[in-house]
Amino acid sequence: MTIRVLIVDDHEVVRQGLRFVLDQEDGIEVVGESGDGEGALRAVEALRPDVMLLDLVMPGVDGLGVLERLPEERPAVIVLSSFQEDDRVVAAVRLGALSYLSKTSAVDRLVEAVRAAARGDGVLAPGIAALLLGRVRRPLDTLTPREREVLAALARGRSNAEIARDLRMGRETVKSHVSSVLAKLGVADRTQAAIYALQQGLVPLDEAL
Structure with a gap:
């Protein structure tokens, strides 16, 4: 079954790069793009993607705002961010993000994360797992x-x-x-x-x- 992907990032060059990478992969189809949070929410309703690649830092409704407003039947969300601040990471995971990767992650790791997300599995960038464990431990x-x-x-x-x-x-x-x-x-x-x-x-x- 083809994995339908929605790319959400306010930088067009990033969206184009992600689309190019994923379009080379068998069984993965980029069905839409959005450069802002409001557009992302509309695209989720219209396109029903299986996986969403989501940037956290965007004008207007940011990535956390998107996560808060996603419908109950939501796509699996992979956060792609240049930032790894403790509060943003923890907030994104608490709001339902399945994976959290740096924008500098290797291509094969990104593809792995997309396929894993479609199965309901998460992938975390190095260091993020330890960070989350430290924050949730009493x-x-x-x-x-x-x-x-x-x-x-x-x-x-x-x-x-x-x-x-x-x-x-x-x-x-x-x-x-x-x-x-x-x-x-x-x-x-x-x-x-x-x-x-x-x-x-x-x-x-x-x-x-």
Whole structure:
């Protein structure tokens, strides 16, 4: 079955280059182009493409705006962008983008992404997968087992001396663990850390101070 592709980018030379590349491939047909977000949404309705190559940075309705307004029966979306800012990447994936590639990606990788998208599979540029994993992981998941024990003790209202005694470690070691926990959780003090631990269910409420 032929994979029907819509190309959306505000630079005509980019659209022409993508069309030329994809038109050389068996089983892939470029059925339309658009240079802006509004035109992309109209083309999706009119052409019903299987896959859309979408630029994020466009005048008017940008790529994220297109993703937000796509109908329920949407094409598989491959974001092609020159930018890899954390917020744009995460927002695009959360809005349903299946793949995220740089415009400098190799031709065979682009073609692979189009074929994968038609199957419902995603392809991410190097570094993007690690970025997404880092953004979706809970701060609690970044703590070592020992740091989790220290955090639980903080939630129970224990002092550094009490933590040192209970966990059988030196006070300086406890102090180091506390500092690391605060940094990893992105909180300012022990009280905020304790509140976070309670919110995450690390310590039952009846055990908290």
